[in-house]
Amino acid sequence: MAGVFKTVTFMVLVFAAVVFAEDYDVGDDTEWTRPADPEFYNTWAASKTFRVGDELEFEFPAGRHDVAIVTKDAYENCDKEKPISHMTMSPVKIMLNTTGPRYYICTVGDHCRFGQKLAIDVVAATGGATTPTTPGTTPGTGGTTPTTPGTTPTTPGAGTTTPTGSSGTTTPPAGSAASSLGGVTFLVAFVSAAVALF
Missing domain, CATH: 1.20.5 (Single alpha-helices involved in coiled-coils or other helix-helix interfaces)
Structure with a gap:
């Protein structure tokens, strides 16, 4: 019994x-683009609590932007030379599958230096923090799984790539x-x- x-x-x-x-559309209506305010994505993320099992969706015009998963140091310095994973086909969907800080940048031109970068802290699916937290000091590079066709992890063990099929499918928000x-x-x-x- x-x-x-x-x-x-x-x-x-x-x-x-x-x-x-939760499924988060990064930047909401602004989507993933070079923002007018360099703090735009920090402000966007500050009002949210990201949990294991949530998904980030980066939408952007083809050929004008990309998404790179990077270390904390690469995020802070906008170093785009050796990303953990680099995705160029929109929309990029990333499943958050472990706790800890995560860092994302656009590697096109100087977009990162102008604020097209996102840092989040992922907490446990149940329990954990009840308010948004700031990413910690330990670089968190694992724990994200790109799920968009055409994505390519550039570091062994950085995640797996799984095609998700047609982008024409709909689900309730x-x-x-x-x-x-x-x-x-x-x-x-x-x-x-x-x-x-x-």
Whole structure:
């Protein structure tokens, strides 16, 4: 009986982590571009809490921008010579799969020096910080998985690349009533059924 309860509890926690994952459009309506304000992406990220299981989506005009996953040092110095991973086909979707700081820059021209760069800190899917945090001092370079066709990790072990298919598919926006309430309703029904077994 205790084993069944532990299994059900584990399944509920896993399901809750998946249901409440967020998809973030980096920069929202501004998308991924060279911003007018060099602090734009820092300001954008400051109001958010990024968790394991969330996904970042970088959208940009083809050939005008790119996304490079870099170390903290490369982020701070806009060093684009040896990125951990470099993606050129929009949209770039990156799954956040471990905790810790993450750093992204555009390697086109001087875009990074003009503020087209993003630093975030990823916390655990459940528990963890409840307010946005600033990336720490330890360079966090793993833990992101590019999921866009044509992406190429440039360092062994930097992540895997998985084509996601057509960009014409649609899903309810993160945080919408349909996705949140549907997940919560299912979770409540699942827990009620599990409790009925006891």
